[in-house]
Amino acid sequence: MELLEQVISWINKAKRIVAFTGAGASTDSGIPDLMEIDKILHSDNKFKGGVFDFLDSNFAEKNPREFYRLYHKTFFHPEAKPNNTHKFIAKLEKKGKLLGIATMNIDYLHQMSGSKTVYEYWCDMRKNHCIGCNRSYDWNLVKQTLVPRCSKCGQVIIPDFVLRNLAAYPNEINKGRQLIAKADLLIIVGTKRNSSSFLKNIPKIVVNKELKSESKDNLINVSGDANSIFKYLNARLF
Structure with missing residues (x-):
């Protein structure tokens, strides 16, 4: 709980948050x-x-x-609905605290939750040829x-x-990197991508059930179910 208090403090102080999401952000939506x-x-x-x-x-x-x-x-789950993770990130954008999202997911759930600035590295299920x-x-x-x-x-x-x-789409990746470079806080959810692969000077909150919970320097790792964690953060922050 002490770690989540630190997460809340970081989010409150940040003005240019960027979210980076992987498959673990959508598993609680049934994907x-x-x-x-x-x-x-x-x-x-x-x-x-x-x-x-x-x-x-x-x-x-x-x-x-x-x-x-x-x-x-x-892969194809058009009936899936946004979960607490998607909704929390969308609220951050609506409040003017989030610059946008870079995602490795193809499920379109960020947009369905109301997010406007979303860079999809691998496209999404709606696009077919x-x-x-x-x-x-x-x-x-x-x-x-x-x-x-x-x-x-x-x-x-x-x-x-x-x-x-x-x-992946090189143009989307470039836009995502440019977005991340502007961030004063990066929230990384549900991806095995190592936090050290991002710019080192940006404070990072990593939510992943496979990690050990810890706080060090510019990094907070929160181990647990993303849906439950963001439900709690939503209740505390909004």
Whole structure:
């Protein structure tokens, strides 16, 4: 609890907060992280492979029915709702304390919670393209059809992040880095990315259940469930 009091103090003092989020920020919304997805795939009786085999664009194009069967079991959760983590970060922005968010997630939950400035390193589930004519589609057709096909040419529609073979968007990454460079406090949630990989002079609050809770120099590590932690912080700060 003493550590959370320090977190509250840092957030109160900060004026240019930036949030960096990974899969652990969305697991409480019912979206599995990569480790859970890998378990789902390895327990599947029909599919023999791991997450990166399944997300290969060649596999998706050659086996669209199998790809979408697995996609709906793993990544695609349009029914998911923002949890306390997303809502807390959105409130920080609304209060004028947060500059924006850089995220490794594709679930669009930050925007659904009301966040405006969001840089998505790997795109999001709403963006899909036809492999034939490159016509763009949102996720409505993917929600409604087992194997979505282009209304113009009849070819299969594939999620953008799969078509790019999981390549991140350099422009989004650059914008995220520029945003982080302006921060006077960085809140890192649900990612295995080491805090030392960010600019060293920026104070950091890291929320991750796999870390040991501790405070040292410009770093506070908070171990625990992000959804519960941000629910508590929301009650104390707003």
